[in-house]
Amino acid sequence: MTDVPPLAEILETARVVALPMHTRFRGVDVREALLFEGPQGWAEFSPFAEYDDAEASTWLAAAIADAWHPRPDAVRDEIRVNATIPAVPAERVPDVLARFDGCRTAKVKVAEAGQGLSDDVARVRAVRAEMGPEGRIRIDANAGWNVDEAERAIHALAPFDLEYAEQPCAGVDELVELRERIRYLDIPIAADESVRRAEDPLAVARAGAADLLVIKAQPLGGIRRALGIVAEAGLPVVVSSALDTAVGLSLGAALAAALPALDYDCGLGTASLFADDVADARPHGGVVSAARVTPDATALARLEAPAARRDWWLARLTRCHALLDADPR
Structure with a gap:
């Protein structure tokens, strides 16, 4: 991927969700994720909380590629x-x-x-x-x-x-x-x-x-x-x-x-x-x-994360975007 869309384009559709789990798994009871929509559709940015920005930026590169570029041809449905x-x-x-x-x-x-x-x-x-x-x-x-x-x-x-x-x-x-x-x-x-x-x-x-x-x-x-x-x-x-x-x-x-x-x-x-x-x-x-x-749409509203967690994810997105912008994957 050589192009990184402007941060404002990602923020325009960004939604932070918090999904409750049936059973505690990987140390969490609620799984948080940031979702956004690009020309190809919706994508997800959800590196685990303990990952630093450098590692998390690879996850963002995957999400941007999925939202802005066509997926490869499938050989099975x-x-x-x-x-x-x-x-x-x-x-x-x-x-x-x-x-x-x-x-x-x-x-x-x-x-x-x-x-x-x-x-x-x-x-x-x-x-x-x-x-x-x-x-x-x-x-x-x-x-x-x-x-x-x-x-x-x-x-x-x-x-x-x-x-x-x-x-x-x-x-x-x-x-x-x-x-x-x-x-x-x-x-x-x-x-x-x-x-x-x-x-x-x-x-x-x-x-x-x-x-x-x-x-x-x-x-x-x-x-x-x-x-x-x-x-x-x-x-x-x-x-x-x-x-x-x-x-x-x-x-x-x-x-x-x-x-x-x-x-x-x-x-x-x-x-x-x-x-x-x-x-x-x-x-x-x-x-x-x-x-x-x-x-x-109703699920996005129902599962919307609290304001403090939304701010945390948007700040993380901003930092990781800056890393990608400086060094596109």
């Missing part, structure tokens, strides 16, 4: 998606799974701060019991383990027939060592944070640290940059969400729709984690549409 199970007690698993209509795959959060391996085992066991032997289960540790902890945990969870383990450790070198240690278990390793939060998103592929990549459109700077990374990496990918609203999920679905090959169910069903949203992007029959989403 629908995307199969997984259910996402937060780090809930095992007895709550059936209720969470029930919100993901028709999903044959579940991603289970593990390595939650304040919990232990026994909690993870109980949660995964409950998912397997609910989904039956044909269901697919993947785990996501969000880099919460060191190598020894990861080896022990994956060994303990292996009897539940894991599809793969996502970001069990933080560092690329740790992933390389762990992958070698658990080779006998035949459980693939997926890299997420080692791609989307890395200065060099291809380092994990070059090091042989993962069997597949988890990619997210906003953090990688948009669909076309993500497609370039996938092409260079030469590994299978899963397209996932960054806990986006329906608008941001539409961007992820467009990325998944443009990929030449899509061997895994994608993590784009996370609208089911929200108690309310700006449009209905929940999976139906285990799939989501790849079509662009337009937020509902």
